Amino acid sequence: MESPKRQIILQTPNLEGAKKAIKTGIARHRTVVIAGSCTVDYDGRASSKLEEGERLIIFKPDGSALVHRPKDYSPVNWQPSGSIFHTRIGKDGLVIRVFRRKERESMVISLTMIQMVAVLDLVDNGDFTLYATEKEMQEAILFKPDILEPGFRPMTKEMAVDPGFIDIIGYDADDILAVVEIKRVKANKKAVEQLKKYMDVIDLDDSRRVRGILVAPDITDNGSELLNQLGYEYKPLTPQECSEILKQKRGTPLTAFFEP
Amino acid sequence: MESPKRQIILQTPNLEGAKKAIKTGIARHRTVVIAGSCTVDYDGRASSKLEEGERLIIFKPDGSALVHRPKDYSPVNWQPSGSIFHTRIGKDGLVIRVFRRKERESMVISLTMIQMVAVLDLVDNGDFTLYATEKEMQEAILFKPDILEPGFRPMTKEMAVDPGFIDIIGYDADDILAVVEIKRVKANKKAVEQLKKYMDVIDLDDSRRVRGILVAPDITDNGSELLNQLGYEYKPLTPQECSEILKQKRGTPLTAFFEP
DNA sequence: CGTGCCAGGTGCCTT
DNA sequence: AAGGCACTTGGCACG
The missing domain is CATH 3.40.1350.10 (Trna Endonuclease; Chain: A, domain 1)
Incomplete structure (x- = not known):
């Protein structure tokens, strides 16, 4: 019996292929990493608009989501854990909606060009200890x-x-x-x-x-x-x-x- | 004339191959994404120890670095922009030291197994606007x-x-x-x-x-x-x-x- | 749940 | 550099 693939990595996939991998990754509670050109619209406690550009997008199994520009420590857009993902192909390209019922917040990522999709199975049970607190x-x-x-x-x-x-x-x-x-x-x-x-x-x-x-x-x-x-x-x-x-x-x- | 490769993606590379790609990526001011098993030691304003586990690591062209577990909004370890990277292979595997002169802080990532290395050329000049502040x-x-x-x-x-x-x-x-x-x-x-x-x-x-x-x-x-x-x-x-x-x-x- | 408060907080702006 | 303060702050602990 073959063991299930631990990772799927797609280079410059088309939107349909990317969508399939992303949906699969989210459904299987994997960590999904996407690099590509996108816009991001956020609406909730505040709201924001991010114009077209190439970013790194991360979806985690706990329902947290991050959009990182190629600079800075902090993400430009995000959703904390507990969010729900919805992926579809629309006129704006591959659209991923990240919704958080608590706080009624939504972040909509519209991907037009995709450089990479990585679906990773990260197993992490290591202890973390912070000192000098x-x-x-x-x-x-x-x-x-x-x-x-x-x-x-x-x-x-x-x-x-x-x-x-x-x-x-x-x-x-x-x-x-x-x-x-x-x-x-x-x-x-x-x-x-x-x-x-x-x-x-x-x-x-x-x-x-x-x-x-x-x-x-x-x-x-x-x-x-x-x-x-x-x-x-x-x-x-x-x-x-x-x-x-x-x-x-x-x-x-x-x-x-x-x-x- | 061939245009330079916009991305390098390695699946389950050996440490030597990973090291080469990472060093190249950092030297060329690319965004480097690594998935693999590692420990992280941080020492600076506080100090911390992160035991072995699989994480997502991001190095950005501005010298910022992030270590993300497969859960939570915030990175478990990080360095803000302006950090200096040093990569070598030691007895603990592939060791990447991220040092920040200001604050005299260092983060040492020791990778033992690597699932993926992606060297990405992200171009992002899109405007970001935040409303309802x-x-x-x-x-x-x-x-x-x-x-x-x-x-x-x-x-x-x-x-x-x-x-x-x-x-x-x-x-x-x-x-x-x-x-x-x-x-x-x-x-x-x-x-x-x-x-x-x-x-x-x-x-x-x-x-x-x-x-x-x-x-x-x-x-x-x-x-x-x-x-x-x-x-x-x-x-x-x-x-x-x-x-x-x-x-x-x-x-x-x-x-x-x-x-x- | 709200209330309070720490965080390696970060980031921005002004003196 | 120091000081004050907002932040989609996030996160935890406690009543």
Whole structure:
């Protein structure tokens, strides 16, 4: 018994041949890659018109769609996952309509000339791990609170207030309550305002002095100004440092916790 | 004289053949599309590890690079334009390093099995126009102020304050000053806070009563609550409506302005 | 569902 | 370069 073809690649197919391959690929939940000359009309939350030109078009099995020009990181047009594809040949050439019921959005691609159609069977179960995130900064402070300042003792993480979420609340070496806001990139005025919002809530509940600490790898001048004005503090800390600390943690064998 | 090949497409090439095509494609500023099994290591502002799996890889002539899994709108790894590519065969297979001097970021793709390499010559000079943006909402109100409310007269657009930018300032039918903040999506509490920030600045400069008007297609309950609390107003207006109004404007012949 | 917020956000524009 | 902000932001987590 022959195994089904893992890929179909057509070079400069006619529209009918392209249509067949694309429909087959979508039906079989393959990744479909098309290179060709097209126009794109989008209509939904906004709307857009893209005039004729050669682009790379990608349809994924999860119903996401991308139209990429030969430049830039971001697609010129797209639909997020969950879209429905409809392919037909009309007077404008090979027309593919990508529709998303949620948001009532549609993207219509009209292909006039096709350089390539590739129907690919991509199997991808590899784990993806991102390091040096804000989450890791939080974990690092909880794991080794001294990196914030000696004697700091975290009490809560991700406390819901107001609404909103305070990253960390804890007590310092002098038993003063501290509200900690973490940013993985340079903190600006907006970050300080966010900290203030949480401080205002805590101040209502607590008549004792409360420290506000902004943790970030850097801070803008405007941010620093507002911070000083409000009497809060800035603690420089990079996501990379925090990631390194967690690497030590993960490297520590479990038995280490049971040793003196 | 033969014209140079517009595309090279290799099916299941060996690593050496793939390497040659990829290097050629990058050197000639073509769009290179690779389907194959790979790992990706990224290191820069953050860092990440992507375990073995089959993905679609795109290198563009402007030095941008994308690694797409067979799902999701966004690439799992990438480099923005201006990156430098380096391709070699090592013990991990075909290794492509994408380096960005600014930001000191690197992405290393190690390909072990290759399903396809396509070197494409995409020529794309088509215009792209996006409609129903916040900018268009602003223009529509300036063009036909009555859509905000009858008798409204805009005075400034994009006025810099504090710092920050007030979308529109104008006078209503009763000559009361009004600060207008525009949102193209449902306005939330943050949008109201933004309006408040501008109102606070204007209130300092102006002892007369000032109206705060939030223009948006919708508003969240929390946003509405704060709005009422602060005594501001909400004017429902969709970006699509505004776009339609501007379409009329563009449709209006210039001569119309000279007629009674 | 809405509400809030992070993201390797990206991109645009202005000082 | 720094700062402010929109984006068809997308995506997740939580009530």
